[in-house]
Amino acid sequence: MMARQNDLIGLNFLRLGIVSLAIGMFFGVIGGFQFLFPDFLQELLFNRTRPIHVSMVVSWIFLAAIGGIYFYLPRQQKLSLWSPNAAKIHFWVFIVTGIAILYSYVTGKFGGREYFMFPAILSLPIFLTWILFGVNYFNTLRKYKEPWPVYYWMWGTGIVFFFITFCESYLWLIPYFRESMVREIIVQWKSYGALTGSWNMLVYGTAIYVATRIAGNQDAAKSKMAYGLFFLGLTNLIFGWAHHTYLVPSQTWIRVLAYAISMTELFILGKILWDWRASLTTFQKNQHCNAYRFMFAADIWVFINLVLALIISVPAFNLITHGTHITVAHAMGSTIGINTMILLSSLFYVVREELPENVHASCSKQVMTGFWITNVSLAIFFLALVMAGFGRGLYEGASFQEMALQIRPFLVVFAISGIALMLGMWLVLWNAFRLLGKIISSANGEKVRGDGELSTANS
Amino acid sequence: MIFGTLFLSFVFYSAYIYTAGTEVAHGPEISDEARRGQQVYQEYNCMACHQFYGLGGYMGPDLTNVISNRGAAYAGAFIAAGTATMPNLGLSPEETSDVVAFLGFVDTTGTYPPKNYDVTWYGTVRQEDDPQ
Numbered sequence: 021m022m023a024r025q026n027d028l029i030g031l032n033f034l035r036l037g038i039v040s041l042a043i044g045m046f047f048g049v050i051g052g053f054q055f056l057f058p059d060f061l062q063e064l065l066f067n068r069t070r071p072i073h074v075s076m077v078v079s080w081i082f083l084a085a086i087g088g089i090y091f092y093l094p095r096q097q098k099l100s101l102w103s104p105n106a107a108k109i110h111f112w113v114f115i116v117t118g119i120a121i122l123y124s125y126v127t128g129k130f131g132g133r134e135y136f137m138f139p140a141i142l143s144l145p146i147f148l149t150w151i152l153f154g155v156n157y158f159n160t161l162r163k164y165k166e167p168w169p170v171y172y173w174m175w176g177t178g179i180v181f182f183f184i185t186f187c188e189s190y191l192w193l194i195p196y197f198r199e200s201m202v203r204e205i206i207v208q209w210k211s212y213g214a215l216t217g218s219w220n221m222l223v224y225g226t227a228i229y230v231a232t233r234i235a236g237n238q239d240a241a242k243s244k245m246a247y248g249l250f251f252l253g254l255t256n257l258i259f260g261w262a263h264h265t266y267l268v269p270s271q272t273w274i275r276v277l278a279y280a281i282s283m284t285e286l287f288i289l290g291k292i293l294w295d296w297r298a299s300l301t302t303f304q305k306n307q308h309c310n311a312y313r314f315m316f317a318a319d320i321w322v323f324i325n326l327v328l329a330l331i332i333s334v335p336a337f338n339l340i341t342h343g344t345h346i347t348v349a350h351a352m353g354s355t356i357g358i359n360t361m362i363l364l365s366s367l368f369y370v371v372r373e374e375l376p377e378n379v380h381a382s383c384s385k386q387v388m389t390g391f392w393i394t395n396v397s398l399a400i401f402f403l404a405l406v407m408a409g410f411g412r413g414l415y416e417g418a419s420f421q422e423m424a425l426q427i428r429p430f431l432v433v434f435a436i437s438g439i440a441l442m443l444g445m446w447l448v449l450w451n452a453f454r455l456l457g458k459i460i461s462s463a464n465g466e467k468v469r470g471d472g473e474l475s476t477a478n479s
Numbered sequence: 480m481i482f483g484t485l486f487l488s489f490v491f492y493s494a495y496i497y498t499a500g501t502e503v504a505h506g507p508e509i510s511d512e513a514r515r516g517q518q519v520y521q522e523y524n525c526m527a528c529h530q531f532y533g534l535g536g537y538m539g540p541d542l543t544n545v546i547s548n549r550g551a552a553y554a555g556a557f558i559a560a561g562t563a564t565m566p567n568l569g570l571s572p573e574e575t576s577d578v579v580a581f582l583g584f585v586d587t588t589g590t591y592p593p594k595n596y597d598v599t600w601y602g603t604v605r606q607e608d609d610p611q
Contacts, residue, residue: 054538058538058563065566066536066538067524067525067528068524068527070527071524129522132521134535137524137527173482177482188493198517201584201585202589203502206496207496210493251482254482254485255485258485258488258492265534267532267592267593268532268534269588339593343532343533343537343541343591412537421564424564
């Protein structure tokens with residue numbers, strides 16, 4: 021069965037996401053080297069490469085999650101999009117805004133905050149197309165009459181809360197917020213905490229969706245446990261953010277609450293994925309070898325990150341780890357190890373479903389080579405950051421330079437493993453990109469053939 | 480139902496955070512100069528390399544208390560001239576003095592890393608700047 025024209029919008033999002041990640045990682049590598057050699061690439065200093073890196077890789081997460089939703093609903097769930105045109109507009113506005121944002125970074129025109137360092141006005145198109153996406157999603161799902169499986173809830177929640185927290189992250193434009201430093205920082209990190217919570221809803225929803233499809237039954241998406249964990253995740257999104265701001269002077273109970281709630285974090289997804297894996301037969305695993313491997317890797321990374329997240333959410337340990345590279349390790353572990361592995365699993369699941377003749381059920385050699393390079397180098401990368409973080413956190417002196425010199429060996433390992441990570445990922449991404457392209461061209465071929473038939477009929 | 484309850488608690492909790500939850504007693508009002516300095520700090524993306532309260536990029540040091548630790552003159556010179564590792568970003572003299580004023584304002588809001596604090600048996604931290 022070949023994809024139809026309207027299913028292609030989702031695939032275009034997925035491919036754009038791949039390009040975005042490939043480029044974003046390249047700038048990450050440059051940034052890693054600028055940590056060691058601050059003069060490296062004078063024209064494009066770290067204050068420019070960092071936001072380019074962050075924006076491109078965050079775009080990947082969004083594009084791959086959104087693309088999956090735009091694809092899975094019409095293609096596999098027989099829920100044709102309420103407005104395919106709205107999805108197309110979403111896609112093109114994303115590209116144009118993305119280019120404008122990159123231009124602002126390259127030329128050094130900033131004006132925003134962490135994550136959104138571009139001038140605030142460029143948020144407007146993101147904001148408007150997100151509304152369009154939300155309207156499209158909820159209207160599309162109106163056709164679904166049964167109780168929603170948990171992934172529909174998660175996607176919907178991700179959409180609504182991203183919208184809210186994205187607005188919240190711009191409250192600094194109002195002087196009332198901007199002019200009290202404590203309020204400003206707390207609100208900023210409250211919004212970011214919930215914002216990552218929202219994109220996790222989109223990504224974890226995708227994980228559960230793919231898992232139920234491979235398993236061939238809805239157990240993981242309709243059990244009491246699944247809904248229970250979803251609500252726990254939402255509670256984390258709402259109250260857990262304050263582990264970013266333990267050390268900012270604010271009401272103490274906010275922190276205690278976040279501490280308690282953070283302790284339940286991630287357990288959530290790990291539990292679901294673990295149960296799902298246990299229930300798979302060898303046959304099912306082998307039918308979706310690539311997708312299965314990536315989901316498996318995500319599971320391991322959930323475990324590793326869970327341990328780290330639990331440790332740094334204890335305020336007494338946070339005192340040491342806060343403001344160090346351990347936070348970066350946590351961010352990289354979850355965005356690459358968990359989010360990206362899940363989204364790659366989703367990509368290879370799409371490929372396998374759409375190209376059953378071209379793609380073998382077993383794992384493909386190149387993808388698996390990339391898979392192993394990526395995961396092994398990510399482990400080294402992660403450890404190097406943790407070590408550098410301890411170096412910084414435990415340093416007692418007052419000289420920043422001395423501290424920087426002490427942790428330098430770890431940052432060398434970090435930068436080099438970053439190159440390996442990028443190369444491994446590129447290999448995987450190239451294969452995914454190529455195969456998605458095949459799906460698109462076969463769908464276009466179908467259209468051409470279709471037209472041909474029509475003209476013969478006419479003549 | 481559960482969703483609605485959680486959503487409502489989100490709304491109320493946010494309202495609390497926006498107001499009483501982040502009300503701090505001490506510290507002067509922000510000056511016009513510091514206000515402009517805040518803008519400068521954003522326009523040059525200083526946060527890519529620096530942190531306040533440990534939040535930001537990690538290439539450079541935390542700047543929360545740089546003014547009381549090192550002095551305004553030192554900070555100004557640093558920003559104007561750059562060093563081997565901190566780039567000279569080409570700020571004008573006014574921009575430099577504005578951003579130093581902003582750093583001075585940030586300095587009045589608290590201490591980071593906290594110097595006087597207690598760790599409770601269950602792992603939370605109380606520090607001197609917390610509102611009582």
